[in-house]
Amino acid sequence: MGERLEQTARLAQPRNSRAGREKSRSALALAAVLSGPLAWLLVVYVGSLSLLIVSAFFSLDDFTGKPTNELTTSNVVEAFTQSEYVSLVLRSIGVAACATVICLALALPTAFYISRLASRRTKRGLVVAMLLPLWTGYLVKAFALRAVFEPGSEYGDGGLLKGLLGWSPGFGYFAVILTLAYLWFPYMLLPIHAGFERLPDSLIDASSDLGAGTLRTFVSVIARSSFHRSLPAASSPSRSPSATTSP
Amino acid sequence: MQLSKGSRVALRATTYLTLGVLYTPLVLVFVLSFNSERSLAWPPAGFSTRWWSTFLDVESAREALLSSARIALIAMTIAVVLGTLLSFALHSFTFFGKNVVSFLAVLPIALPGIVTGVALRNTFVRFGVDLGLLSVVVGHATFCIVVAHNNVIARLRRIAPNLREASADLGASEWQTLRYVTWPLIRSAVIAGGILAFALSFDEVVVTTFTAGAGIQTLPQWILNNFSRPNVLPYVTVVATIVLVISLPLAWLAQRLSDSHLDD
Numbered sequence A: 001m002g003e004r005l006e007q008t009a010r011l012a013q014p015r016n017s018r019a020g021r022e023k024s025r026s027a028l029a030l031a032a033v034l035s036g037p038l039a040w041l042l043v044v045y046v047g048s049l050s051l052l053i054v055s056a057f058f059s060l061d062d063f064t065g066k067p068t069n070e071l072t073t074s075n076v077v078e079a080f081t082q083s084e085y086v087s088l089v090l091r092s093i094g095v096a097a098c099a100t101v102i103c104l105a106l107a108l109p110t111a112f113y114i115s116r117l118a119s120r121r122t123k124r125g126l127v128v129a130m131l132l133p134l135w136t137g138y139l140v141k142a143f144a145l146r147a148v149f150e151p152g153s154e155y156g157d158g159g160l161l162k163g164l165l166g167w168s169p170g171f172g173y174f175a176v177i178l179t180l181a182y183l184w185f186p187y188m189l190l191p192i193h194a195g196f197e198r199l200p201d202s203l204i205d206a207s208s209d210l211g212a213g214t215l216r217t218f219v220s221v222i223a224r225s226s227f228h229r230s231l232p233a234a235s236s237p238s239r240s241p242s243a244t245t246s247p
Numbered sequence B: 001m002q003l004s005k006g007s008r009v010a011l012r013a014t015t016y017l018t019l020g021v022l023y024t025p026l027v028l029v030f031v032l033s034f035n036s037e038r039s040l041a042w043p044p045a046g047f048s049t050r051w052w053s054t055f056l057d058v059e060s061a062r063e064a065l066l067s068s069a070r071i072a073l074i075a076m077t078i079a080v081v082l083g084t085l086l087s088f089a090l091h092s093f094t095f096f097g098k099n100v101v102s103f104l105a106v107l108p109i110a111l112p113g114i115v116t117g118v119a120l121r122n123t124f125v126r127f128g129v130d131l132g133l134l135s136v137v138v139g140h141a142t143f144c145i146v147v148a149h150n151n152v153i154a155r156l157r158r159i160a161p162n163l164r165e166a167s168a169d170l171g172a173s174e175w176q177t178l179r180y181v182t183w184p185l186i187r188s189a190v191i192a193g194g195i196l197a198f199a200l201s202f203d204e205v206v207v208t209t210f211t212a213g214a215g216i217q218t219l220p221q222w223i224l225n226n227f228s229r230p231n232v233l234p235y236v237t238v239v240a241t242i243v244l245v246i247s248l249p250l251a252w253l254a255q256r257l258s259d260s261h262l263d264d
Helices: A002-055 A074-081 A083-117 A120-135 A138-149 A160-165 A173-198 A201-209 A214-235 B005-032 B050-057 B059-092 B098-110 B113-126 B133-158 B161-169 B174-203 B206-211 B219-226 B233-259
Strands: A058-060 A067-071
Touching: A002 B059, A002 B098, A002 B113, A002 B133, A058 A074, A074 A083, A083 A120, A083 A173, A083 A214, A083 B005, A120 A173, A120 B005, A120 B174, A120 B233, A138 A160, A138 A173, A138 B005, A138 B219, A138 B233, A160 B005, A173 B005, A201 A214, B005 B233, B050 B059, B050 B233, B059 B098, B059 B133, B059 B174, B059 B219, B059 B233, B098 B133, B113 B133, B113 B206, B133 B174, B133 B206, B133 B233, B161 B174, B174 B233, B206 B219, B219 B233
Parallel strands: none
Antiparallel strands: A058 A067
16 A cells, blocks of 8 residues: 555656646746736836826926826816816717717618628628728828818819719818718628628528518617627727727 | 518618728729829819829928838837737736736727827826837837737637647647747738738827827828828829728738638
8 A cells, every 4th residue: 555655656756846847837938928018018008008097187387288296186177077178078979979870870781781692702802892991091091081072172173072963061070970980881890790690590580480571670680689799889989900800 | 581672782782882982082092193283173184193203202201101111110020029929828828817918908909099199198208208210119019919919819719729739749849839830820810910010000190190209200190291282282192092002902911811711
C-alpha cells in the first residue's frame, strides 16, 4: 500500500512540476500579448476619458478660459439647464430620429427583398453593393450630396435635383436629414438583413396557413421577431465598422 | 410566404431604387470632376481634364494627401499589432477581467468620435503634448485597434482547435504551431483588418479635427476647408473621385479577404 502510494507520488511529481512550469509560462505569454494593447487602451483611452469626466467638475478661469483647480458643479448644471444647450441637444435628437425613420422605412423592404426573395447569387452581390459605400470617404459622400442638393447660387445653376427636376430643397434641415439617412443607411440595413436571414421559413408559412395576409405576417411575425435586431442600428449614431467585418 | 406579384415587384423596385440612390451621388462626383466649369451645376457645361491634369499643382491638396497617407499607415501598423495581440490574449487565454478588456477594445468605436476627440485633446493639452502628426496618430490608432481585433478574433474562433492539437501531437513547439499553422490561417484576416483600419483612419474627420493642431491637415479636413471656395471646388471633386476610386476596390478586397472561408 505504502509502496504503491510512493510510486504514485513519484509518477505524479514530474507531471506536477511540468504543469507548474506550463502555468507560469502561459502567464508569461499572456503578459506578452496582453500588456501592449491593454496599456494603450488604459493609458490613452480610459485615462483620457477619466480626465475628461474629472475636468467637467473644475471651473474655468473667466479670463483665460483655462481650467483652474476650483471644484464646481456649475458646468454640469449649466449644460442641463441653459436653454441653448438643451435646445441643441433636442435638435440633434430630432434630426437623428428623422434620419432613423427614413433609414428604417427603406431598410425594411430592401432587407426583406435581399434576404427572402433574391437568388443566392444576387443576394451576395446586393449585400456587398449596399455595404461598399460605407468604406468610401464620409466627407466625399457628404460633398457628393451637396452636389445633388445645390440649390443654385452665384457660382452655379443648381445641382442634380435642380437640373433634373427643376426643384431642390436647398441646404437646411431637410438636406441634413436626407444626407444623414444616406450616410447611415448601410448600418441599418445590415442588422435587419441578418435578422431576416435567421428567421425560419416555417414561421412565415405558419402565419399564412393560419390565414394572415401579407401585411399581417409582416407586422406580427417578421417585424416583431426582427425588431430587436434593428434597435442597435437605430441607436448607434457613431460608426460601427464591426458591421462590415462580421459576416 | 405567398406574396402577390405586385408586392414582389414593388419590393424589388424599392431595392434597386435604393441601390441607385446610394450610387448616384458617387457617380455624380466622378462626372463633375471632368466638368469644364468651376461649378457643381447639372448638367455639366462641358468635358475637360484640366482639373485632373493640374490638381497635383495645388500644394495644399498634395500635402494633405501625403499627411493622410502617412497618418493612416502609422495608425494602421499600431492598430494591427495591438489588435492582433489583443485577439490572441482574448482568444487563447482565460484571465480575470477578460470581459472588461473585450468591452474596452470596442469602446472607442461605440462611443461617438466627438467624445474620443474631446477627451484626447483635453489630455494632450493638459500634458503639453504638441498637437500634430503624433497626436492624430494616437487618436486614430485608438479607434482602429478594434477593427483589426474584430477581424482577427473572428478568424481565430473559426480555426478548428484540432488543427493546433494535431500540430502539437506531431511534435511542433508552440512557436512552430503559431508560425506554420495559426499564422497562415489568420494572415488574410490580419491583412483585411489592416486595410479597414487604413481606410477608417484615412477617412476620419471628428477625432482628427480635435487632435490636429494648426500645422497639419488631412485630406478630409482639406475637403472640409475647401468645398465652399469656388476657386478650389473643381479640385475638391477630383480629390473626392480619387478617394472613391481608391477606397471602393480596397473595401471590396477587404470584404473578400475577411470572408474567405477556411472550409471551402
